[in-house]
Amino acid sequence: MSRGGEPRGAVDASSRVERIDAYRWRVPRRGGMRTEGLIFADQELMAGLVDDQAIEQVANVAHLPGIVGPSIAMPDIHWGYGFPIGGVAAFDASDGVVSPGGVGYDINCGVRLLATPLGIADVRPRLAALMDALFAAIPSGVGAARSDVKLSRPDLDGVLRDGARWAVARGYGRDGDLEAIEANGTLPDAEAASVSDRAKERGKSQLGTVGSGNHFVEVGYVAERFDERAADRLGLAPGIVTIFIHSGSRGLGYQVCDDSLQAMLAAADRYNITLPDKQLCCAPLHSPEGRHYWGAMNAAANYAFANRQMMAHYARGAVAQVLGQTAAEGTRLVYDVCHNIAKHETHDVAGRPRRLCVHRKGATRAFPPRHPDLAPQFRDLGQPVLIPGDMGRCSYVLLGTDGAYRETFGSSCHGAGRRLSRHRAKQLARSRNIPRELEAQGILVRAATRATVDEEMPEAYKDVTRVVDVVHAAGIGRKVAQLKPIGVVKG
Amino acid sequence: MSYRFLPHTGDVAVELVAPDEAGLRAAGIDALRELLVGTSPVREVVERPIAPQGRDAGEQLVRFLEEALYLYDAEGFVPARGSAAGVLGEPFDPARHTPAGEVKAVTYHQAAVRRDAAGLHVTVVFDV
Numbered sequence: 001m002s003r004g005g006e007p008r009g010a011v012d013a014s015s016r017v018e019r020i021d022a023y024r025w026r027v028p029r030r031g032g033m034r035t036e037g038l039i040f041a042d043q044e045l046m047a048g049l050v051d052d053q054a055i056e057q058v059a060n061v062a063h064l065p066g067i068v069g070p071s072i073a074m075p076d077i078h079w080g081y082g083f084p085i086g087g088v089a090a091f092d093a094s095d096g097v098v099s100p101g102g103v104g105y106d107i108n109c110g111v112r113l114l115a116t117p118l119g120i121a122d123v124r125p126r127l128a129a130l131m132d133a134l135f136a137a138i139p140s141g142v143g144a145a146r147s148d149v150k151l152s153r154p155d156l157d158g159v160l161r162d163g164a165r166w167a168v169a170r171g172y173g174r175d176g177d178l179e180a181i182e183a184n185g186t187l188p189d190a191e192a193a194s195v196s197d198r199a200k201e202r203g204k205s206q207l208g209t210v211g212s213g214n215h216f217v218e219v220g221y222v223a224e225r226f227d228e229r230a231a232d233r234l235g236l237a238p239g240i241v242t243i244f245i246h247s248g249s250r251g252l253g254y255q256v257c258d259d260s261l262q263a264m265l266a267a268a269d270r271y272n273i274t275l276p277d278k279q280l281c282c283a284p285l286h287s288p289e290g291r292h293y294w295g296a297m298n299a300a301a302n303y304a305f306a307n308r309q310m311m312a313h314y315a316r317g318a319v320a321q322v323l324g325q326t327a328a329e330g331t332r333l334v335y336d337v338c339h340n341i342a343k344h345e346t347h348d349v350a351g352r353p354r355r356l357c358v359h360r361k362g363a364t365r366a367f368p369p370r371h372p373d374l375a376p377q378f379r380d381l382g383q384p385v386l387i388p389g390d391m392g393r394c395s396y397v398l399l400g401t402d403g404a405y406r407e408t409f410g411s412s413c414h415g416a417g418r419r420l421s422r423h424r425a426k427q428l429a430r431s432r433n434i435p436r437e438l439e440a441q442g443i444l445v446r447a448a449t450r451a452t453v454d455e456e457m458p459e460a461y462k463d464v465t466r467v468v469d470v471v472h473a474a475g476i477g478r479k480v481a482q483l484k485p486i487g488v489v490k491g
Numbered sequence: 492m493s494y495r496f497l498p499h500t501g502d503v504a505v506e507l508v509a510p511d512e513a514g515l516r517a518a519g520i521d522a523l524r525e526l527l528v529g530t531s532p533v534r535e536v537v538e539r540p541i542a543p544q545g546r547d548a549g550e551q552l553v554r555f556l557e558e559a560l561y562l563y564d565a566e567g568f569v570p571a572r573g574s575a576a577g578v579l580g581e582p583f584d585p586a587r588h589t590p591a592g593e594v595k596a597v598t599y600h601q602a603a604v605r606r607d608a609a610g611l612h613v614t615v616v617f618d619v
Contacts, residue, residue, distance in 0.1 A: 052498075052499075052500055054500070078500045078501050079499060079500040079501050080501040080502065081501075081502060081598040081600030081601075081616045081618065082598070082600055085501050104618075105595045105596045105618050106595060106618075141590065142527075142590035142591075142592060142593045143564065143567075143590065143593075198561065198565065201565050202561075202564055202565050211593060212592060212593035213592070213593050213595075213619055251564055251565070254595045254596050254618075255561070257596065258557060258596055261599065262544075262554070265546070265550065265599070266546070277599075277600055277601075278549075278550075278599035278600070278602070279598050279599045279600040281599070418500050418501055419500070420500070421498050421499050421500055421503075422503060422592075422619065423496050423498070423503070424498070448590075449589075449590065449591075449592075451529075451591055451592055452592065455592070491593065
C-alpha cells in the first residue's frame with residue numbers, strides 16, 4: 001500500500017507483473033503472499049493498470065489464509081477496495097476463510113437479460129414511449145423505493161429464504177423464469193435470522209428498484225452473432241430487441257456486508273489473521289462469524305434475485321403497455337447471473353476434485369458444457385455469461401468454457417471495467433450534454449439525475465470489446481452475440 | 492479541517508485533514524454531505540448521537556461515518572455537521588435537498604489515521 005498504516009508483508013505500489021503470454025500476467029509471490037497472482041489482460045489493458053492500485057490489490061488478496069490456486073483478476077479489473085473489482089479467489093471449504101470484502105457491499109449484484117419477440121424495426125418507432133414506461137415502472141435513483149410493494153417482516157423473510165422463487169410464487173414472473181437464473185434464483189444456505197434488523201429496515205421498501213450508480217435498465221438489440229447455433233438456442237435472433245437489468249441487493253446487502261465486516265474485524269486477533277488491508281478481513285468458514293456471514297450473505301443474494309425478478313416483471317408490464325400483450329408474453333428470460341458472490345463449488349485442483357469456496361467480486365461464473373450445476377436447457381451449451389458494456393457502445397453474451405473451469409475456477413469477466421474516476425468523468429462531461437450526444441447516436445436516456453449519466457459516460461469505461469476479446473482469446477469464455485444499446489434508464 | 496477528493500477508479504476516495512479526531516469526523520461529515528446532497532443547504536435542526544465504536548482511530552472514524560450514512564439511508568436524516576456527540580442535521584426535504592448520488596458504504600480500505608506536522612490525515616474510500 002502506498003499510504004501509511006499497513007502491516008509488514010504488504011506489497012507496495014511499485015509491484016510489477018511478469019508477462020506469461022499475450023493474455024496472461026503473473027504477479028510474483030513476495031512478502032506475505034501465500035500464492036501468486038494471475039491477471040488476464042492484453043498489453044493495452046495492462047498498461048491502463050500501472051498507475052493505480054489494482055495490481056497491488058491482486059497481490060493483497062494472495063495474503064488471505066487458505067487460498068487455493070492463484071489470486072485471479074479478469075480483463076475488466078479495476079481498482080476497488082480490498083479485492084480488486086474483477087477479482088476471483090478460491091479457499092478450501094474445510095479450513096479456508098470467507099471474506100465479506102471478497103463479495104462486496106452489493107451482494108449478488110448481477111445482470112439479467114430478457115429477449116423480446118420483436119425486432120428493432122418494430123420497436124424503434126415506439127422506443128421513446130417504451131423508455132418512458134420503463135422509467136415509470138422501475139424506480140431508479142438514490143434511495144429509490146416502491147410505494148406499491150409493502151413487505152411485512154414475514155414477507156421479507158420469505159424473500160430472503162426463497163429469492164426469485166418467492167417473487168414468481170406471488171405472480172412476479174413465470175415458473176419457466178427460474179430455470180434461466182443462476183442457481184434457479186434461490187440459494188439454499190440463506191438464513192433470514194442472520195440478517196440484522198438494520199439491514200431489513202434498509203431493504204424493506206427497495207425490492208423492485210434498480211438504484212443508482214452503475215445500475216441500469218437498458219434496451220438493446222442483437223447486432224452481431226458469433227455462434228449462430230448458440231445464439232438461436234438462447235433466443236437471440238438477429239435484430240431482436242433485448243432488455244438488460246443490472247442491480248443487486250440494494251441497502252439490505254450493503255448493511256449485511258457492513259455488519260459482517262465489523263464482526264470479522266473484531267475477531268481477527270482471535271483467529272490470528274493479519275492482512276495488508278482491513279477491508280480484506282475474513283474469518284474461517286466454519287467459525288461463528290464465518291457461518292453467520294454465510295447465512296446472511298446467501299439471504300441477501302436471494303433478495304437480489306427477487307429484486308431482479310420483480311424488475312423483469314415490471315419490464316414485461318412496460319412492454320405490454322407500449323408494444324402489446326403478445327410482445328410481453330413472448331418476452332423471455334435469457335439468463336440471470338450473479339457477479340458479486342461467494343459459492344461452494346467443486347473444482348479439479350492438481351488432478352483431484354476439491355470442495356472450495358469461490359469468491360467472485362466483479363466476476364461471473366462461467367461453467368462449461370456438461371457441468372451438473374447447469375439447468376438442463378444449458379447443459380450442452382455451457383452457462384450464459386452476460387457482459388454489459390457502457391451505455392454508448394455495446395454488450396456481449398458469452399458462454400462458459402472448459403478453459404475457464406481449468407484456469408479460473410469457472411469464472412469470466414463481468415463488464416467493461418471503469419477507466420476514469422467518477423470525479424474525472426464529471427469534469428469531462430461538464431461542458432457537454434451526454435444524453436444529447438447519446439440521442440444523436442440513436443440511444444435514448446431516461447435518468448433520475450444528470451450527475452449519474454455524466455459519471456457513467458461511455459468514455460468512463462474501458463472498451464468492452466477489447467475486454468471480451470481477451471476473454472475469448474484466452475479461452476475463459478466464448479463469444480455468442482453482441483448487443484447494441486438503443487435506450488437506457490439510469491438512476 | 493479540510494477534505495479533498497482523490498483519484499480513485501472504482502469508488503470515491505477522500506483525504507481528510509484536521510488537528511484532532513473530532514476534526515476528522517467533522518471533515519468526514521462534510522465530505523459525506525457533499526456526496527449525498529451536493530451543495531444543497533442543510534440546517535442544523537436535530538443532533539443525533541453516535542456512540543464511538545472501533546478498535547483504533549481509523550475504525551472509529553469509519554464506524555462514525557457509516558452510522559451517519561445509515562441515518563440518511565434508513566431514516567432520511569441529512570447530515571449538516573459533525574458535533575462532539577454525533578451529527579447535526581435535519582430530515583430530508585425534497586424541496587430543498589437534491590440527491591447527488593448513492594453512497595453504498597464507508598470502507599475500511601486505507602482508513603489508517605496518521606499524524607504529521609500539519610495534524611491528522613486519513614483517506615476514506617466510499618463505495619458508490
